[in-house]
Amino acid sequence: MNIYDVSQHAGVSIATVSRVLNGNPNVSEKTREKVLKVMDELGYTPNVFARGLGLDTMHTVGIMCSDSSDPYLANAIYYLERSLRANGYDSILCCTGYDLEVKQKYFSLLRSKRVDAIILAGSKFVEMRAKDNAYILEAAADLPVMLVNGYLEGDNIFSTVCDDKSAVEQAVSLLIESGHRDILYLYSSYSYSGVNKLEGYKKALRTHGIPLRQEMIRQCPKDVEASRDLLLSLDRQGIFFDAVMTSDDSLAVGAVKYAHARDISIPDNLSIIGYNNSLLALCTDPEITSVDTKVEALCTTTVNTLMGVFSGVNVPSRTTIASDLIKRNTTKW
Amino acid sequence: MNIYDVSQHAGVSIATVSRVLNGNPNVSEKTREKVLKVMDELGYTPNVFARGLGLDTMHTVGIMCSDSSDPYLANAIYYLERSLRANGYDSILCCTGYDLEVKQKYFSLLRSKRVDAIILAGSKFVEMRAKDNAYILEAAADLPVMLVNGYLEGDNIFSTVCDDKSAVEQAVSLLIESGHRDILYLYSSYSYSGVNKLEGYKKALRTHGIPLRQEMIRQCPKDVEASRDLLLSLDRQGIFFDAVMTSDDSLAVGAVKYAHARDISIPDNLSIIGYNNSLLALCTDPEITSVDTKVEALCTTTVNTLMGVFSGVNVPSRTTIASDLIKRNTTKW
Numbered sequence: 001m002n003i004y005d006v007s008q009h010a011g012v013s014i015a016t017v018s019r020v021l022n023g024n025p026n027v028s029e030k031t032r033e034k035v036l037k038v039m040d041e042l043g044y045t046p047n048v049f050a051r052g053l054g055l056d057t058m059h060t061v062g063i064m065c066s067d068s069s070d071p072y073l074a075n076a077i078y079y080l081e082r083s084l085r086a087n088g089y090d091s092i093l094c095c096t097g098y099d100l101e102v103k104q105k106y107f108s109l110l111r112s113k114r115v116d117a118i119i120l121a122g123s124k125f126v127e128m129r130a131k132d133n134a135y136i137l138e139a140a141a142d143l144p145v146m147l148v149n150g151y152l153e154g155d156n157i158f159s160t161v162c163d164d165k166s167a168v169e170q171a172v173s174l175l176i177e178s179g180h181r182d183i184l185y186l187y188s189s190y191s192y193s194g195v196n197k198l199e200g201y202k203k204a205l206r207t208h209g210i211p212l213r214q215e216m217i218r219q220c221p222k223d224v225e226a227s228r229d230l231l232l233s234l235d236r237q238g239i240f241f242d243a244v245m246t247s248d249d250s251l252a253v254g255a256v257k258y259a260h261a262r263d264i265s266i267p268d269n270l271s272i273i274g275y276n277n278s279l280l281a282l283c284t285d286p287e288i289t290s291v292d293t294k295v296e297a298l299c300t301t302t303v304n305t306l307m308g309v310f311s312g313v314n315v316p317s318r319t320t321i322a323s324d325l326i327k328r329n330t331t332k333w
Numbered sequence: 334m335n336i337y338d339v340s341q342h343a344g345v346s347i348a349t350v351s352r353v354l355n356g357n358p359n360v361s362e363k364t365r366e367k368v369l370k371v372m373d374e375l376g377y378t379p380n381v382f383a384r385g386l387g388l389d390t391m392h393t394v395g396i397m398c399s400d401s402s403d404p405y406l407a408n409a410i411y412y413l414e415r416s417l418r419a420n421g422y423d424s425i426l427c428c429t430g431y432d433l434e435v436k437q438k439y440f441s442l443l444r445s446k447r448v449d450a451i452i453l454a455g456s457k458f459v460e461m462r463a464k465d466n467a468y469i470l471e472a473a474a475d476l477p478v479m480l481v482n483g484y485l486e487g488d489n490i491f492s493t494v495c496d497d498k499s500a501v502e503q504a505v506s507l508l509i510e511s512g513h514r515d516i517l518y519l520y521s522s523y524s525y526s527g528v529n530k531l532e533g534y535k536k537a538l539r540t541h542g543i544p545l546r547q548e549m550i551r552q553c554p555k556d557v558e559a560s561r562d563l564l565l566s567l568d569r570q571g572i573f574f575d576a577v578m579t580s581d582d583s584l585a586v587g588a589v590k591y592a593h594a595r596d597i598s599i600p601d602n603l604s605i606i607g608y609n610n611s612l613l614a615l616c617t618d619p620e621i622t623s624v625d626t627k628v629e630a631l632c633t634t635t636v637n638t639l640m641g642v643f644s645g646v647n648v649p650s651r652t653t654i655a656s657d658l659i660k661r662n663t664t665k666w
Contacts, residue, residue: 060425063426067411068401068407068410068411068414069404069407069408069411071402071404071407071612074401074402074404074407074410075402077401077407077410077426078400078401078402078428081401081426081427081428082428085427085428090425090446091425091426092393092423092424092425092426093396093410093414093424093425093426094414094418095411095414095415095418113423224612224615224616225615250612253616256618257618260618279404279557279583279613280612280613280616282557282558283557283586283613283616283617284616284617284618285589285590285593285617285618
């Protein structure tokens, strides 16, 4: 029997139960009575020993990520764990996969473990339909929910995002300004971050007066061979492109492999830009110009914001981190 | 006050306290009396509610890895977490870095969190000097310690390892049998796994009557550019090699980049073999022949063994998983 059970039975948040226990005046008399009644019914006595040491918290944060073997997310987990540890918090890791129901299941699991907060790493957690995000909003009534490169509006939900739209807009603008007109855009998912990147591509074309052609926007699994094969097939269909902007380095690696397969010279006849500036961008010849999304800054800022939330500081609900374009040899500048 | 405090004060393991609580006859009368006396002194009463539900355990396992942003370890963490979750266990992740003192610090931290077991992922946790491993042996008195691709002899320590020695021996033998004599061996660390790989290289040469030359065995940081630059410098020194066997895919990628830089044709004039069969092996042209170390099998076997330990089954202290050589285009066969 503990503070969590009391909050469940009384239908109030853990924070409210805690306020009642600590004699905080910031609770209505009606709520206070309800909480005390439930404590009585459940036979709950606060663990004075634990509370005296500030142990009513587990000092544990749940990290959910869709797939820790994705190089971007693997880095994010590394930085999140390190940063939480430096603040005295353990990380419980959940690799959820991409299925909504599974994500919801893990979410309630973490809540039942009484973690102090939940961090959702990567932009795959915010769904298109509002009703599919209801479980996140609901959980946020009890504990802070932190989104790393995702955005959801709601009380007690805090986002740290990369300026994906400007990043892609800037990269595509540079391609246009160095003479490219037929710029293919390859993306793998239509997440929060995915939508923003696509917007950036469209904006760059619009700003430069280049007509948007749907055939130049292609979805592709985040996989080197799938990307290479897609480009080979566009080539066979006679769709011409002189540059490829991608939403992930793996797609850019596929573009390099396509160029090698077709004996196309990079960057003379094809420019390629990757995204995330991962190890993969360094594996090819030539090495790939890539957008550095500053995953370390994204993660340490997320944890700093969370620590602000814990200490009751008024923190912003959204923080944006600027990205950088790392120029290598798949582009002309 | 809980079972952990009792075990600390009585100077016995948690398992022993648990046996006393459960009336298990497998405890000496002297120990039983000591434990009961400590419980009395501390005013400990077992939480019947929790114990009835089997909640005297946190159902949490600590995973330590040196660096979760290493592609091999990122995969290992993914499979370990998934497999533990499937068995109803949470994973507390610790990214320790490579410093012994830091690893020791995290180790005691995890023990103080009362995790049910500790998994050491990767071969960087077993040190050369026995005294540097004393803290692991000591901890194993209280809780099972599982090593993923590392080996340490001791009670309550269980290893699941890849047959790195045979894997390298087989790969190098194939190089020799396809006509290579000057086979460079690039490795990054002298860990348990690193030592075995090097042994495999030496054994293959010996078996085929090829003299061992120290200048052909080179240590190199696990980094694409470092590997490429090392090979360029050997080249300038006039050290000839017609094949490169590596202990990690990143080193093999560096070898491909070296060949491109020097216009050496792969595999006609240089054969290259990677290790771990990671994403990196697929990024280059040609794609890299690589040893698949079966990280998924390694991790699920580790967790299965642990579940056996928890249920008191007699499990082997070492399990070896066979690797596979994935043939691609940096070798002739």
